[in-house]
Amino acid sequence: MKALCLLWFMKTKASLRNLFKKPSSAIFTIFVVLLYGFIFYAFFFLPKDNTLMLVNFELHSSILIFIGFLALMLFSTMLSSKKALFSGEDAYFLFSGPFHKKQIMTFLSFQTFLQSILLAFFALIFFIGMNMQIKVDLGFILLALLGSVITIMTFLVFIDYSYVLSIGDQKYKKMNYVIAGIFVLILAVILILTYLQTGRIQTIMIDFIESPLFYYVPVFGWLKLTLISYVESKMILTVLGLLLLMICLIVIYLLFISYKGDFYEQALEDSLELSKRLKEFKAGNQDALRNVKVKKINVKRFYDGAFAVLSKNLLIMKKKGSLVSWNDLLSIGIYLIITIFSNMGFGFFIYMMVIWLFMMMQTSDLTAELKNYQIYLIPDQPYKKLIAVMIPTFMKVSVIGVLSFIIVGVYYHESILNILMYLLNMFGYIFVFMSASVLTIRILKSRSTRVFENMMRMLIMLVSALPSVLLTVILVMTNSLTPTTLTIISIASLAMNFILSFIILWACQGMMNGRELKSD
Amino acid sequence: MIEIHHLTKRYGSFKAVDDIELVAQSGKITILLGPNGAGKSTTIKSIANLLKFEGNIQICGYDNGSIEAKRCFGYVPETPVLYDLLTVDEHIDFIGHAYQVENYKEKAQKYLELFHLTEKRKKMAKELSKGMTQKLSMLLAFMIEPKALLVDEPMVGLDPASIEETLKILRNIADEGCAVLISTHIIDIVSDIFDEAYIMKEGHIIQRIQKNELQEESLKDFFFELTEGK
Secondary structure (H helix, E strand, O other): OHHHHHHHHHHHHHHHHHHOOOHHHHHHHHHHHHHHHHHHHHHHHOOOOOOOOOOOHHHHHHHHHHHHHHHHHHHHHHOOOOOOOOOHHHHHHHHHOOOOHHHHHHHHHHHHHHHHHHHHHHHHHHHHHHOOOOOOOHHHHHHHHHHHHHHHHHHHHHHHHHHHHHHHOHHHHHHHHHHHHHHHHHHHHHHHHHHHHHOOOOOHHHHHHHOHHHHHOOOHHHHHHHHHHHHOOOHHHHHHHHHHHHHHHHHHHHHHHOOOOOOHHHHHHHHHHHHHHHHHHHOOOOOOOOOOOOOOOOOOOOOOOOHHHHHHHHHHHHHHOOOOOHHHHHHHHHHHHHHHHOOOOHHHHHHHHHHHHHHHHHOOOHHHHOOOHHHHHOOOOHHHHHHHHHHHHHHHHHHHHHHHHHHHHHHOOOOHHHHHHHHHHHHHHHHHHHHHHHHHHHHHHHHOOHHHHHHHHHHHHHHHHHHHHHHHHHHHHOOOOOHHHHHHHHHHHHHHHHHHHHHHHHHHHHHHHOOOOOOO | OEEEEEEEEEEOOEEEEEEEEEEEOOOOEEEEEOOOOOOHHHHHHHHOOOOOOEEEEEEOOEEOOOHHHHHOEEEEOOOOOOOOOOEHHHHHHHHHHHOOOOOHHHHHHHHHHHOOOHHHOOOEHHHOOHHHHHHHHHHHHHOOOOOEEEEEOOOOOOOHHHHHHHHHHHHHHHHOOOEEEEEOOOHHHHOOOOOEEEEEEOOEEEEEEEHHHOOOOOHHHHHHHHHOOO
16 A cells, blocks of 8 residues: 555656646646635635625525536536546556555545545635625535535545446446436426425526425535535534435445456556547547547538638538537527526526637637648648638537527517627627637647636736726716717727737737747 | 758757758658657658748748648658548548649549558548558648658558558659658668668768668668667
8 A cells, every 4th residue: 555655646746746847837836826825815804795694595596506516527527438447557557566456446535535625626616706795604615615525525436336337237337327317307306396386487496596495406405405504503404414425425435345346457448548538638639538429421522722621620520510519509508598597688698608608619629620730731821721720610609609699689579789789799709719719829839728728818808808998997087987988888898809809810820830839 | 852951949958950951852762860869850840840940941942831832742740640530532632622632533542552542431530540540641641742752750550561562652752753851760661762861860960871872881780880879
């Protein structure tokens, strides 16, 4: 066991060393740590309106969003078709080295525990960042941390357990889907019961959020029970929630470590395969972690020169069925249902759509495309190549965005002019997000990462907003803030989005020649 | 023709390539030899315009970053970079249109047969073996009928019969007037077909030699004498 502890220590040390190896990476790491520190500081020490912890709709919905975030992380891991117990390197040394099964299982549990703490911290930062105005004490935050560590660990151990079971017997492969299905069913039953209790369909989401029926949802309901009971000072129920979570974790953990089957061979193979795919994913291959069903598509025609890249990309998107995918339609369907049933209005839907756009840009294949040398060798103008590479992503988000805006706009009886204005705003955001990706790749070259890309997007959005902020300040100072001037401010901001994006894209076109893009 | 004049590439204060001069003549096979870390890959990437460098590189008389140079330049990288979901035929369509090659299907057909890829033309790149992907990568570079061809470690992943076929194809391409520049560290494989060799060590070209200047000595022995057995 000493050797495995040493292995973990050296790996952690190496990861930290790697973070501080390059000045850019070191600055970024320190920035993130300071940012996290500031978020915690701001949450606890900046002045707030009320001084007492209160159980109200705001708290209920915040906790439910926090739980939803955890559930999304855990179920996407659970339902992923690519699973492994260890990284490829760990699996190779653990399974081929002089280690007992008990030692391997202990090492795995230790890793799962650390992973749970990290994920719980991540979720907590999300919770705090989203709910700066909520008044809760340190005890609540520590309880949320403890509860989410247990919740995450329960799921991660269960995922490992179902994985080793499926190695021994193929029939267990469906178990994760069955479990996810049971959760969906329980939620559906609770929604129906909530409706039967209140008789209101329009506010069903609001009633659901506050309903005590949610406490009957295994694990997630118990976590909510723990947190709400703590704020209500009902300590017996708080302890009950925690106890239920602990018992669930202990039962699953005991089942897992008492598993007698032989899983080494397949586990090693899967670990190596997953590590390989993770490396491909980090290199920009968005499909590396999923099994893509390839459709048989006949090529109708290829454009010439740089636009052959466009034909090629459209062909690949058609083959993957990713031009308009079921996942995208499902996401927008969910936004639509939430907007309508929580009575949030058109503005809320637009806000959700901007988030969707943000997410969509992260899954664009732009980065991977720019890593293929063939793009640079094509004998054509660089700006044409850049346009050809960007068009498919633009088409995809525009088609879905336009359709959804029209549907929701019509539902809320918005005027055509209003819908058009919102659409124009959406195109502004699309251009900002796309140009930010291009600029990040141009500046950071092959060192570009998603985190940097997202930071760049936010920065460009801030810069785009500067003229309208300046205009607002001047108008406020001169007492000339009217509905008409507010419209001018909004148009100025939109125009800046377009202008900045075009300047960025024009300035970055040279990177399609290759030599500006490889990091030295 | 590929001409390199005063090529220097710095990584911080370290010079990976230091003021090198190299000419790959049309109609000849020129090889670039050197031990690990000699600067071969840096030179190759600079020629392909994938790195910033100091100096001047011309392909067919044009600056290597220009569209004219790209039009007459074929590149086979050490590791094939292909699109997993595209079939062999679709890769051919893509490159044929991107380079606007006339009658590209006929030109590709010739290499499909030479590389025994005809039966695989409906297969996706991800379904091909390592050797097949290497052959497809070569086919895509050859079908544009380049005037200058850059090949980086061409024989990695190929079986002995395919190596022989590839060497013959490279010889034919050179005989048709193309300047072929091959970077490799497997001397035995190229010792029969090369016309001229440049030997690199620690970022410098330490020797340039024509095949007929070697006389009785083998290229391998000559190389080891210069690089002190490295």
